[in-house]
Amino acid sequence: MGDTVIGFGILGCASIARKVSRAITLAPNATISGVASRSIEKASGFAKANSLPPDAKIYGSYESLLGDPDIDAVYVPLPTSLHLRWAVLAARKKKHVLLEKPVAVNAAELDTIIEACEVNGVQLMDGTMWMHHPRTEIMRHFLSDTERFGQLKTVHTCFSFAADPDFLKGDIRVKPDLDALGALGDAGWYGVGAILFAADYELPKTVTALHGPVFNEAGVILECGASLLWEDGKVATFNCSFLTNLTMDITAIGTKGTLHLNDFVVPFQEHEASFTTNSKSGITEFMTGWVSLPSEHIITAELPQEACMVREFARLVGSIKNGSKTEKKWPTRSRKTQLILDAVMTSIKRGYEPVEIVS
Amino acid sequence: MGDTVIGFGILGCASIARKVSRAITLAPNATISGVASRSIEKASGFAKANSLPPDAKIYGSYESLLGDPDIDAVYVPLPTSLHLRWAVLAARKKKHVLLEKPVAVNAAELDTIIEACEVNGVQLMDGTMWMHHPRTEIMRHFLSDTERFGQLKTVHTCFSFAADPDFLKGDIRVKPDLDALGALGDAGWYGVGAILFAADYELPKTVTALHGPVFNEAGVILECGASLLWEDGKVATFNCSFLTNLTMDITAIGTKGTLHLNDFVVPFQEHEASFTTNSKSGITEFMTGWVSLPSEHIITAELPQEACMVREFARLVGSIKNGSKTEKKWPTRSRKTQLILDAVMTSIKRGYEPVEIVS
Incomplete structure (x- = not known):
């Protein structure tokens, strides 16, 4: 009885790895079996600072961790430009791959990663935590409700944060050789993912970058937006930025x-999250108010969303160990998100022309 | 002591006139002195149905109302295509003009109206009610606060409503000869106005329509959007629609x-309205929540916003009667809004090219 407990190796000690380490510890079906950095001191320091289990192994190279037979799965928080090399090698070593977003520099590289995972029968999932919050599924029910929501017509999303001067100078996300997609790959990944979520993962027909993207001196995007148009007339816009609150x-x-x-x-609070809805909204006769106020839906969460993510990933890995096939839903969603990011980049390069999405 | 009470004439019995009649009655410095329709029966029916004062005069033509020396100001809820003719004639008859939005078919017609009002020393104001809600000024304080809000970078607005089949078939707002701007002139007027409000009425450099506008069979816009870009890099998007909730x-x-x-x-409730703000928002160390929750600002309103609008308009008219000059702020704002609507139309016609705004 009980779930199989999946042993995770952490490939790199980026700051996001601290959060996911905590999530692995919190998830009932996962444990940290090892951590690797390019220096054994750094890996050892990470293990101590994050209270990793005493039996977690410390590796001074990524290769050595990947050779450990006790490790079922790896969490990869490395800079995006390194994903191709390490995710593919992990797959070849039969490690399931929980890959930080943006998953790849472009869809072609992602396809190589996806293929390596498929050939080797390992699960691939990207590290988009909010997809695993219980709120997300409840919102999905509302969006699928033909009576309360009807047919989706318009989506707008925004994810921005005001990065501090150190981030804007030195973070991997503003370096063209490490995270070439900049704010589009980081914050934009979420905005695009939220649009796809609302559209139930139907790909748009065209993507058109909005005028006015902001670049740093190295040409990396710090802020941009785009509009998306579907075959059935649905439209969406998003904005992503490192420069605003x-x-x-x-x-x-x-x-x-x-x-x-x-x-x-990231929900305002860890154990409770909400969203609001309106249905068939109307105005009173003299337009002095709305006929009904918005409804707030409050969802309590026993586990933080990142632990829900780890639990779901570990559950899939456990099933695969017991003979099930890999779950295609997750790499398919990652790929659709990546296709749109690529199209935004192409549209910017082509002077804000619409770019067709070819799946 | 006490304000001058301004006598209003209502030029046409559109359904919006019912709301504004109530607002004139509620405003302490305004009264309804007359109502005109193309038929005296219709005007008389309107007066009865809306409990107009017993001494309000009933006119069977707009011209006759405009000839009444007891009438200081007119409220004009006529279809947009008739604004040029009737607003200009009202100004020539020295009536102050409260003009329903969209104020004109295009900026050139609006300029003729503005000029007629200036030459004749009468106040022009458009009927955008939310500009007069006390909440609006309090939001303006927040947006101007360099500590709490900083510099504006991004705005998104949306105004949509799901028009019923009768509206989509027969309302003046879907008829090319009456309200040629359709949803852009009606709902879009608000979305564009809100963007200008947020930008403190600085005009953008370019306006680019988004792909995917929806037209009816007569070619009138039922849904569209645009992106705006300012000289300093600010960006905005809006969506307006007759087709969504x-x-x-x-x-x-x-x-x-x-x-x-x-x-x-239209605030959810007549006597109380709110907005939320976040300042210098941050995430907790493990990204498990926000450092501080959004603040809700609740504003109580003694009068509904449309009565605040009438009160402000009547106050200006009273000042002019006492020798003050007209207030240019209101026609200037109307004109900036109209310039952007015109640019959206032009951009759609030019295949979604950016259109420069020339003031």
């Missing part, structure tokens, strides 16, 4: 309902 | 703060 909005508007939330990436 | 959003993001509200056109 922390904002995490989804507004999804259907023929009969509206959904709002302002904390989709 | 009632939604009235402003999201304004600065370098240090964010403002949200979801009922900017």
